[in-house]
Every structure is written in structure tokens, then in C-alpha cells.
Amino acid sequence: MVRLYTNDLNISYGERLIVKDLSVDIPDKKITTIIGSNGCGKSTLLKAITRIISHQSGAVVLDGANISKENTKILAKKMAILxxxxxxxxxxxxxxxxxxxxxxxxxxxxxxxxxxxxVIDWSLEVTGISDFKFRPVDSLSGGQRQRVWIAMALAQETDIIFLDEPTTYLDMAHQLEVLELLQKLNLEQDRTIVMVLHDLNQAARFADYIIALKDGEIVKAGNCEEVIKHDVLRKVFNIDAEIGRDPRTNKPMCVTYNLVKGDFLHEEDNYPLYSAAGASN
Structure with a gap:
């Protein structure tokens, strides 16, 4: 049974349609990553699923109920967002x-x-920041502050945690630290993690399921083997990517890439938009 899914979701800012007829299941107790170029609707989708913003039509369904009609406190006990x-x-x-x-x-x-x-003390312990309990948040490093925000989300005791670009502004070591923490929460506590990431190789390394967006529509959704592919990345990012293998995880990785010049999508290159066959209704 799928706990969380969207059905024909449309989201607009004013007259501009950002997300179009989007239907997708979010795998339970897995790590899902949303990728795509700037302005493609990644953060907008995340905000709509968590009811930070409203959608114009369609539905976001959690545990069989439309979240637009759910009590705020009940919803906050089921999902948290950073x-x-x-x-x-x-x-x-x-x-x-x-x-x-x-x-x-x-x-x-x-x-x-x-x-x-x-619960507060447990959240501090799990995220490794118990020693900082009485320190001002402003005095911490970027990676430490991000752990504090994650601890706050954990204190909500929700099964589902959403994160919008949790590695932004962090150096490489702190990015890895945060992603490994989220992976640990998923593996050891069965937390469902849904996050937006810009780094394709981080998405491939840590995600069980990847949703690739372009112009508010899903180009491809699936595991990293299905999404981190030359033709998908060409469609989503307008890049000519060389795909190799991560020597430590054996997962696909983008080794290098060039921009595709000019009219890069010829008729023979068309990659069909994702069809949510089997998505919940």
C-alpha cells in the first residue's frame, strides 16, 4: 500500500502553471530525491505536498485522505518539512x-x-548534537545548524520528512555528513525521506527512488539505474553526459558533461514524458 501520492496535481503562481497534471507515488520507508534544473518546479512540488502552498487542481493523498482537508495538527504528526x-x-x-x-x-x-x-533529548542524541543543547544556534557551523533543523523535524515524531536542498551552502564534508545522517534515519528507523537535491551523483548514491522534473512535468521516475542515464539527463538538463560507475557503490554517476548546443531535441531524440502507470487513484 502506498501511503502518499499525488493525482493530476496542478500548481500555479498567478497565471503561470508551474506543475502540470503530475501523478506520482512516493515509496514508503525509502529515500526519494527530486532532481531538475532551476525553476522546473522541484521546490514548488515539495511545498504543495506538504501544504505550505495550495494547488489549483488534483490531489495530494496521505493515508487515504486528501491533505487539503486534513487537520493541521494531525498532518504535522505525519509529515515534517525542512x-x-x-x-x-x-x-x-x-x-x-x-x-x-x-x-x-x-x-x-x-x-x-x-x-x-x-523526545527532544532523543532527537539531539540521534543527530549527534546533544553537547550543543544549551549553545546558541547562531554560534554553530553550517553543518551543525543543519543537524539542529533535522533534530527539530525528528522531534515532530513523523514518519515522513521532507527536505528542500538540505546540502545548500555546505562544504563537501558537511554535505556528506547530512546525507549520511538522513540515510541512517531511513535505514535504522524506517523514516520516509523526500528531498530536493542539485547534485546528481549525491542523488544516485543516496536515493532509492528519483523523480526527474522538467517544466513541471515528470520526465522519468524510478531507481538510479533508470534515471541517471544519458538520454534522461539530456532531456532534463540539456547536457551531453558521460555516465560511469561509482567505484565505491557501483551506482551510475555523471563523470563529465557538455552543454548541448542549439536545438538539442530533434524529433528522433524525443524522450517520452513519464506516465504514472500504476499510480494510486
Missing amino acids: PQTPESASGLTVGELVSYGRFPYQKGFGRLTKKDYE
Whole structure:
């Protein structure tokens, strides 16, 4: 059974249609990565699935219910999102910021319970930042701050976590640190992870399922072997890519590429847009 899927989803900003008739299943307890060029609708799709923005038609369905009609606190107990640019945490300690993840469970005056404190401490421990609990968030490095935001998402105790470009502005070591943490959460706790990534090789290395978007439509969705391919990348990114094998994981990787000049999509090059055959209805 698929817990989360979209059905004929259309999302617009004003008169501009960004996502078009998009139907796709999100595999449960797997890592799904959304890839595509800037402005193709990756972040827009993520925001619509998590109800940060509304969609014009179609549906996002979670556990058999249309999320547009779901109670906010109930939805917040099922899915958490780490946006591309989290709101400022100026003046907050690490523990205080992580405690915000307990909002869906608070009643009355919103005082934290013993259970809340236990979950907060667990989230800090899992993400390896227990020693920073009383330190100001502003005093941490980029990678450490990203771990704090992930800890806040974990404190929501949701089965599904969405992340919009979680490695942005991080150096290579901290990018790997964050992605390995997310992989650990998936493997050890069965968390469903859905994230937007720009780096194709990171997507291939860490994702079980990849959704490749172009102009608000799915070009291809599947495992890395099905998506990280010359013809798919040509269609999605307008690049002529050389695909090799990662010597450590044996997964496909983009070794090098050139821009395709001029009218790169001739009739014989057309790659059919993805059809969500078997998508839930």
C-alpha cells in the first residue's frame, strides 16, 4: 500500500502553471530525491505536498485522505518539512529550537511535558548534537545548524520528512555528513525521506527512488539505474553526459558533461514524458 501520492496535481503562481497534471507515488520507508534544473518546479512540488502552498487542481493523498482537508495538527504528526531557507533562529539555543518540533502535541498553554523533553533529548542524541543543547544556534557551523533543523523535524515524531536542498551552502564534508545522517534515519528507523537535491551523483548514491522534473512535468521516475542515464539527463538538463560507475557503490554517476548546443531535441531524440502507470487513484 502506498501511503502518499499525488493525482493530476496542478500548481500555479498567478497565471503561470508551474506543475502540470503530475501523478506520482512516493515509496514508503525509502529515500526519494527530486532532481531538475532551476525553476522546473522541484521546490514548488515539495511545498504543495506538504501544504505550505495550495494547488489549483488534483490531489495530494496521505493515508487515504486528501491533505487539503486534513487537520493541521494531525498532518504535522505525519509529515515534517525542512525548507530551503529555514527561518532565523536568532537568540535561540539548540534545545529551544528543537523543542518547536513538539508543537503538534502541545495542549492548553503549550507547556512541555516529560514526554516532550524525552523526545527532544532523543532527537539531539540521534543527530549527534546533544553537547550543543544549551549553545546558541547562531554560534554553530553550517553543518551543525543543519543537524539542529533535522533534530527539530525528528522531534515532530513523523514518519515522513521532507527536505528542500538540505546540502545548500555546505562544504563537501558537511554535505556528506547530512546525507549520511538522513540515510541512517531511513535505514535504522524506517523514516520516509523526500528531498530536493542539485547534485546528481549525491542523488544516485543516496536515493532509492528519483523523480526527474522538467517544466513541471515528470520526465522519468524510478531507481538510479533508470534515471541517471544519458538520454534522461539530456532531456532534463540539456547536457551531453558521460555516465560511469561509482567505484565505491557501483551506482551510475555523471563523470563529465557538455552543454548541448542549439536545438538539442530533434524529433528522433524525443524522450517520452513519464506516465504514472500504476499510480494510486
